[in-house]
Amino acid sequence: MALNKTDKIVEELEHLILMGEFEAGERLDEIKLAERFGVSRTPIREVFQKLALSGLIEQLPRRGVFVKQPAPLELLEMFEVMSELEALCGRFAAERISEDALTLLSLENEKCKKAVEDNDEAAYYDHNKTFHQIIYKESGNSFLMQETIRLQRRLGPYRRIQLHVRGRMKQSMAEHIAIVQALVDGDANRAEAALRSHVAIQGQKFQHLLANL
Amino acid sequence: MALNKTDKIVEELEHLILMGEFEAGERLDEIKLAERFGVSRTPIREVFQKLALSGLIEQLPRRGVFVKQPAPLELLEMFEVMSELEALCGRFAAERISEDALTLLSLENEKCKKAVEDNDEAAYYDHNKTFHQIIYKESGNSFLMQETIRLQRRLGPYRRIQLHVRGRMKQSMAEHIAIVQALVDGDANRAEAALRSHVAIQGQKFQHLLANL
């Protein structure tokens, strides 16, 4: 797929930023990054274009690019939208999901359960991500799926943080079961509500974490 | 704001594509575009990066970029998401909208009404756009506002087309009045429902137009 240097660097730099390699508001030096990745300025500038569109960095004309760690308020807004998008996916999926997908969903949920038992946060994070993506897909609207994945990706690191909250994984797991049941029953309203609160809680947990800083 | 050539060309080329200057699937020649806009290949390539992210073109590595006129199915999916985003904005706005904004909204609606009486589609399109954007803003979630504007922009040309349908402007106008009333009453459910169907109808009209081709 992505064979050119630009796309590879996009992923790497994105990862670095999300993992907090750079300070919030720090200016990204084209030349230093070019040296770091062993390329010229051109690919770096193309990387900037792409990252700017996904909101990770900010480009000020003639000033340079700056890493844009979203302000707490902005993050809460994003979580609010995320919970609504997930709720929407759930509502659609309840009426459109296939038997095969339901099986897959249960399977992924089992893996989540095992991760909880093993207290393996990384594994839980991954399986949880897949669990949700199955629902996006089964919304039957691939545009909705794409947009939701985009936001999921953007919020990824922040969703990860709140897994540290004691007991959160277990609670999350219980919510998953309710979501699956609603989908099995084909109950759109319940699926919608379950997913909305499941994600909204994450926003609240995150807010709580922020307050204790 | 946008002082550099790239950003200016982004808007121009975007406009050209949306207005159907290029065939669907047509390859965009970097060199020809560079000559056309009187710049070198570099800014054109930067323009491509940006347009690719907004989904207007498709970049195939080592193959070039192609204009991506969304398939009918994809458009319907986008309309479906749009109606849900607008409904969400309406639901939030019903509880958060300010008195000043309500006044502004009524004012803009009056302008729409005048445009209907004058049978002025261009004016109606513009005021309608502003009308909706006020609601996005009053959702009180600026991230949601930005995302909704992005999709509104993307669907712009297609929303414009269905204004040609006989009687559509008048019907649209009636729906606006219901929306404003729901917001004045602070009735979230009614505002949500009114906006959802208002936009969903556009998708249906559009589908109808497509079927008659």
Add this chain to the structure above:
DNA sequence: AATGGCATTATTGTATACAAAATACTTGAT
């Protein structure tokens, strides 16, 4: 005549060179 391989051409991807603008620094005057 059809197909396979080689050479040619065109086009994208990358690097570098140059221009323009913003920032930092120095010098001089008050």
Add this chain to the structure above:
DNA sequence: ATCAAGTATTTTGTATACAATAATGCCATT
């Protein structure tokens, strides 16, 4: 010592040159 103006330096924006890869066409062989 402080401020201002002008200069130097850094950094972004753009153009062009070069490299790598894919597309095309031609010729030979079967």
